[in-house]
Amino acid sequence: MYKLSLSILLIFLSHTLLLADSPIKNTEKGENLRYVIHYGIIRGGKASLKIRSEKIDGKDLYHATLTGKTIGLFNSLYKVKDTYESFINTETLLPEKAIRDIREGNYKRYTEIVFNREKNEVNSTRSGIHKVPEGTHDILSAFYFARANHFNSNLKVGEVVKIQTHFSDELFLLQFRFMGYETINSKIGDVNCYKFIPIVATGRAFKDEDDMTIWISADANRIPVRVQFDLFIGSLRCDLINFSDFSYDSLLDND
Structure with missing residues (x-):
């Protein structure tokens, strides 16, 4: 069950790390966020997000790369290394290409998705063309x-944000309920945060729809400071431990 829950954490972590301000104040240098994943008191994984500006086929794009992986004992028991990439139009913030490279134990899957905005289609290397x-x-x-x-x-308390995505060769509706503000004690100090509860599917891992919580810094950077999961087998937590190319002062200010 640990391998299942860690895989879930890495997947949902990839859904949340990109809440930082769009690349932002120094696009040439880029940005880097680093996180550590704990299962109870045990350190079991780490994740990082790197983002930079690129010019591809004459277009200015944001290139975001997120990697999550197991470490230490858990890496020996069940090795996980998941990588997600997105090439995002700087004007519309709509993706032009997405890559998902999954390595979890003996399971491996690599998928590239190209978005055709004129036809409202995606072309997947695994499943072909789909209308979206x-x-x-x-x-x-x-x-x-x-x-x-x-x-x-x-945002008003109780408000639900909904965004249509295409993920794992399927349409997937992201939904986040705003729960108000909360101050989080973190490695970078006390940070005032927006508190969100994503609406998740119940079943093998989650007992209730609100068993996942995300705290986002309530400032211009919108940095994910903490992600926590309450699962059947216990809690998993992902905490920000280091960042570069952000204004530390603004991180501690209110929006």
């Missing part, structure tokens, strides 16, 4: 869009 609703995101670009359009001080 207009404005569909991949799982990473969705949060740049959310940050720019939804995650701000205008």
